[in-house]
Amino acid sequence: MKIIVCIKQVPNTTEIKIDPITNTLKRDGVPSIINPDDKTAIEAALQLKEKYGATVTVITMGPTQAEKALREALAMGADEAFLLTDRAFAGSDTLATSTIIAAAIKKLGADIVFCGRQAIDGDTAQVGPQISEHLGIPQITYAAAIDYDAERGALIVKRQFEDRYQTLEVKGQCLITILSTLDKPRYMNVWDIVGQDEKEIGIITFNDIEVDPETIGLKGSPTKVKSTATKQFDKTIETLELDPETAAKTIVDALKSRHLI
Amino acid sequence: MAKNIWVFCEQRDGEIQNVALELLGVARELAEKTGEKVGAILLGHNIKGKAADLIAYGADEVHVVDDERLGMFVTEPYAQAVTQIAKEHTPSVILFGATSIGRDLAPRLSARLKTGLTADCTKLEMDEEGNLFMTRPAFGGNLFATIICPDHRPQMSTVRPGVMKKLDRDDFRKGEVVEENIAWDESKFSVTVLEEVAECQTCGQIENAKLLVSCGRGVKDVAPARELALKLGGSVASSRALVDAGVMDHGCQVGQTGKTVRPQAYLAFGISGAIQHLAGMEESEFIVAVNTDKNAPIFKVANLGIVADAAAVLKNLNKILQ
Numbered sequence: 001m002k003i004i005v006c007i008k009q010v011p012n013t014t015e016i017k018i019d020p021i022t023n024t025l026k027r028d029g030v031p032s033i034i035n036p037d038d039k040t041a042i043e044a045a046l047q048l049k050e051k052y053g054a055t056v057t058v059i060t061m062g063p064t065q066a067e068k069a070l071r072e073a074l075a076m077g078a079d080e081a082f083l084l085t086d087r088a089f090a091g092s093d094t095l096a097t098s099t100i101i102a103a104a105i106k107k108l109g110a111d112i113v114f115c116g117r118q119a120i121d122g123d124t125a126q127v128g129p130q131i132s133e134h135l136g137i138p139q140i141t142y143a144a145a146i147d148y149d150a151e152r153g154a155l156i157v158k159r160q161f162e163d164r165y166q167t168l169e170v171k172g173q174c175l176i177t178i179l180s181t182l183d184k185p186r187y188m189n190v191w192d193i194v195g196q197d198e199k200e201i202g203i204i205t206f207n208d209i210e211v212d213p214e215t216i217g218l219k220g221s222p223t224k225v226k227s228t229a230t231k232q233f234d235k236t237i238e239t240l241e242l243d244p245e246t247a248a249k250t251i252v253d254a255l256k257s258r259h260l261i
Numbered sequence: 262m263a264k265n266i267w268v269f270c271e272q273r274d275g276e277i278q279n280v281a282l283e284l285l286g287v288a289r290e291l292a293e294k295t296g297e298k299v300g301a302i303l304l305g306h307n308i309k310g311k312a313a314d315l316i317a318y319g320a321d322e323v324h325v326v327d328d329e330r331l332g333m334f335v336t337e338p339y340a341q342a343v344t345q346i347a348k349e350h351t352p353s354v355i356l357f358g359a360t361s362i363g364r365d366l367a368p369r370l371s372a373r374l375k376t377g378l379t380a381d382c383t384k385l386e387m388d389e390e391g392n393l394f395m396t397r398p399a400f401g402g403n404l405f406a407t408i409i410c411p412d413h414r415p416q417m418s419t420v421r422p423g424v425m426k427k428l429d430r431d432d433f434r435k436g437e438v439v440e441e442n443i444a445w446d447e448s449k450f451s452v453t454v455l456e457e458v459a460e461c462q463t464c465g466q467i468e469n470a471k472l473l474v475s476c477g478r479g480v481k482d483v484a485p486a487r488e489l490a491l492k493l494g495g496s497v498a499s500s501r502a503l504v505d506a507g508v509m510d511h512g513c514q515v516g517q518t519g520k521t522v523r524p525q526a527y528l529a530f531g532i533s534g535a536i537q538h539l540a541g542m543e544e545s546e547f548i549v550a551v552n553t554d555k556n557a558p559i560f561k562v563a564n565l566g567i568v569a570d571a572a573a574v575l576k577n578l579n580k581i582l583q
Contacts, residue, residue: 239563
């Protein structure tokens with residue numbers, strides 16, 4: 001069984017600041033992490049490897065700094081790692097990104113593809129399903145638990161909804177997007193941290209994959225950012241300092257005048 | 262040429278989901294701008310009868326596929342159905358609820374139809390040429406980005422539940438119901454549902470409540486809030502602080518990591534109003550905030566702000582309303 005896990009390096013959003021003048025993110029000094037759902041996806045792949053035997057390949061697309069995320073994945077126990085990096089990839093929206101990643105997965109070959117459900121910097125949850133469509137394989141999103149039925153050669157997946165869950169069976173190739181609630185990612189293994197510097201991180205560029213240049217990067221992206229804005233508030237505001245009894249009366253009057261009582 | 266504004270109308274167990282009606286409401290608004298029609302896609306099994314509801318809430322035409330393959334949600338049959346209908350009728354826009362179903366199906370379709378998709382929008386506008394401006398929060402609600410999809414059709418977006426406004430039901434509205442036949446490719450159906458299990462939500466549907474009594478850190482005892490909610494015919498909700506403290510259930514949490522609500526009245530007691538919380542409730546029609554800190558950010562979105570002790574005000578409210 002060959003598993004490819006797609007991960008993303010993201011800024012730790014709890015420390016994000018917005019420049020109020022330019023409306024852009026202040027990325028300087030903000031630590032980068034493996035996106036939490038993706039880290040659990042690595043964990044899920046490693047668990048399948050330990051139980052049933054598999055090779056785990058981790059890939060990410062991004063600038064060269066993203067290598068750090070791959071090193072961490074190797075230290076968790078992944079067998080190999082590839083960085084998808086090229087100027088031609090820059091400016092890609094989710095569809096163009098998924099086109100590039102799908103082409104890389106085709107080149108590497110995989111039985112199962114894992115992604116995190118969504119990244120904390122974009123929150124789109126779109127790239128996983130888009131990759132699976134490009135690959136022509138089924139998808140299962142929002143996976144809360146995964147097991148493998150070796151006898152039937154099928155993955156059994158608990159698929160979470162807001163108000164229910166489904167237990168799904170899938171045979172053959174598939175892509176699964178994983179919730180961080182599935183399990184807690186393991187810490188990096190000390191021996192793997194020491195050993196992984198010797199593991200090479202493969203580089204995949206535009207020339208290594210079969211992809212139509214018109215479908216990637218800025219020009220291959222159907223969606224464009226037209227503008228950004230920070231939060232604006234425009235409510236009519238009335239703030240009063242009142243004793244509790246008057247306050248209660250004021251609220252009741254306000255609700256009555258709006259026919260809510 | 263692509264035209265008309267379409268809504269994928271999500272149903273679960275044969276019940277049309279609220280978000281579908283909300284999207285019909287905003288689709289109606291967008292369609293006025295260009296004089297286009299509002300179309301609804303309704304997929305399911307034994308579902309035909311619900312088409313009239315969609316017309317009553319704003320659809321001009323309902324495209325129905327009533328088929329046992331669509332009884333429970335599974336990506337591929339749903340994707341095949343929408344793809345075939347969309348290719349035949351070429352809508353200019355398709356909107357989906359940003360639910361665990363919409364956010365599974367829409368990206369699959371965007372790759373299949375080779376078009377753009379914008380996730381989890383909180384605002385939609387349209388120009389006279391039919392270009393859709395899709396605004397969504399980014400980076401934990403600190404930033405808003407407006408996205409366009411200028412050269413590809415359909416323009417697709419998932420829209421956050423609870424943000425758009427549904428129209429009042431009008432049973433006199435006229436519309437057309439079109440039953441669609443799908444040429445299924447069952448060789449692609451490789452995911453099987455072994456079981457589907459309902460899970461109850463302990464806090465009731467805060468998204469559907471007309472009035473919410475919401476508590477934050479400034480309220481130690483939530484019993485008076487529950488009493489008030491009962492008296493006012495509403496529900497209780499909460500900021501993250503009380504959920505993390507184990508006092509309130511996650512199902513009641515309003516905000517970025519909880520639910521987005523827009524009740525007719527949102528009464529915030531002892532909530533300071535972190536930006537993540539405001540993102541989930543600022544669209545409420547009438548906001549009352551009670552907090553001891555007069556500089557609390559919640560007062561920036563409140564229509565009526567009162568600087569006072571939240572617990573004491575709750576107690577007095579319950580007394581007055583006896």
